[in-house]
Amino acid sequence: MATDTVSSASAACGDLLTDVRHASPLVQCITNFVAMNYAANVLLAAGASPAMVHAPEEAGEFARLAGAVTINIGTPSSEWLEGMLAAAKAATDAGRPWILDPVAHFATAYRRKAIKELLALHPAVIRGNASEIMALAGQVSAGRGVDAGDSVEQAQAAATSLARSSHAVVAVTGAVDFVTDGSHAVHIRGGSTWMPQVTAMGCALTGLIGAFAAVHPQDSFLATISALACFSVAGEHAEAQSSGPGSFAYRFIDALAALDAQTLRAQARIVIA
Numbered sequence: 001m002a003t004d005t006v007s008s009a010s011a012a013c014g015d016l017l018t019d020v021r022h023a024s025p026l027v028q029c030i031t032n033f034v035a036m037n038y039a040a041n042v043l044l045a046a047g048a049s050p051a052m053v054h055a056p057e058e059a060g061e062f063a064r065l066a067g068a069v070t071i072n073i074g075t076p077s078s079e080w081l082e083g084m085l086a087a088a089k090a091a092t093d094a095g096r097p098w099i100l101d102p103v104a105h106f107a108t109a110y111r112r113k114a115i116k117e118l119l120a121l122h123p124a125v126i127r128g129n130a131s132e133i134m135a136l137a138g139q140v141s142a143g144r145g146v147d148a149g150d151s152v153e154q155a156q157a158a159a160t161s162l163a164r165s166s167h168a169v170v171a172v173t174g175a176v177d178f179v180t181d182g183s184h185a186v187h188i189r190g191g192s193t194w195m196p197q198v199t200a201m202g203c204a205l206t207g208l209i210g211a212f213a214a215v216h217p218q219d220s221f222l223a224t225i226s227a228l229a230c231f232s233v234a235g236e237h238a239e240a241q242s243s244g245p246g247s248f249a250y251r252f253i254d255a256l257a258a259l260d261a262q263t264l265r266a267q268a269r270i271v272i273a
């Protein structure tokens with residue numbers, strides 16, 4: 001990250017949001033059936049151009065056109081996994097960033113095999129909840145399904161070790177997010193307690209990291225922090241307008257669409273960890 005202070009990190013996040021809105025990067029999202037519509041709307045609200053392209057016949061070809069690829073294993077099948085592997089390989093070969101969301105990768109033998117194959121294809125960023133990141137680093141976690149059973153604080157050492165072994169930026173999301181490249185780390189505060197009550201918020205965030213990585217591929221750490229900061233600030237704005245998880249889900253899209261660089265710079269709460 002070309003920043004040494006928290007305020008310059010916030011300033012850089014604002015610049016990257018402006019870049020996303022100006023460049024409208026094409027982001028190939030291979031995500032789960034639950035998340036597809038919400039994630040696409042989140043990317044549009046941020047100014048990006050999402051494309052949900054997963055068929056094995058075209059996923060690799062499309063990845064060469066996209067600014068970034070995001071891969072989420074939430075509802076896998078053999079056909080989808082073939083598309084994921086083709087897209088990840090094409091992105092890596094083309095020098096484009098791809099982002100991995102290891103949903104419940106510990107739950108079944110099938111998912112464990114899938115995540116191993118994907119990890120070998122060098123994601124630029126891995127984003128998951130605390131249980132997913134702990135299990136990915138080989139630690140015992142309390143996770144059972146797609147929701148976290150552990151706190152972000154419990155997952156921080158695992159995230160650092162995973163970042164060092166995979167050479168990826170690792171983001172652990174939860175009440176306070178933690179992002180590390182293995183040498184540097186930040187916490188991002190904010191968001192809303194409604195966020196874990198709306199399914200696919202994390203999956204949509206993974207897509208948004210793809211949008212920021214597409215406009216700033218030289219610095220996946222800053223790109224990841226910027227996407228997470230947008231979610232935190234938009235989450236706070238949406239909560240002020242919401243009366244429950246249903247209204248929060250659509251208010252969040254509105255808040256993200258209304259978020260400008262100046263507000264992000266002023267309100268992002270990024271602290272060096």
Ligand SMILES: Nc1ncnc2c1ncn2[C@@H]1O[C@H](COP(=O)(O)OP(=O)(O)OP(=O)(O)O)[C@@H](O)[C@H]1O
Nearest residue numbers: 129173174175191192193195199200201202203231
């Ligand atoms: N208790 C909380 N308070 C504030 N923000 C939260 C809280 N829990 C999660 N978030 C925010 O919600 C977003 C999604 O993160 P989360 O860790 O819930 O993803 P996830 O478990 O992968 O979600 P899903 O699998 O449903 O897509 C992040 O922006 C995170 O900061």
Ligand SMILES: Cc1ncsc1CCO
Nearest residue numbers: 032034074075103146200
């Ligand atoms: C609920 C659910 N099941 C598989 S993926 C998903 C979306 C949240 O990860």
Ligand SMILES: [Mg+2]
Nearest residue numbers: 103129202203
């Ligand atoms: Mg998730």
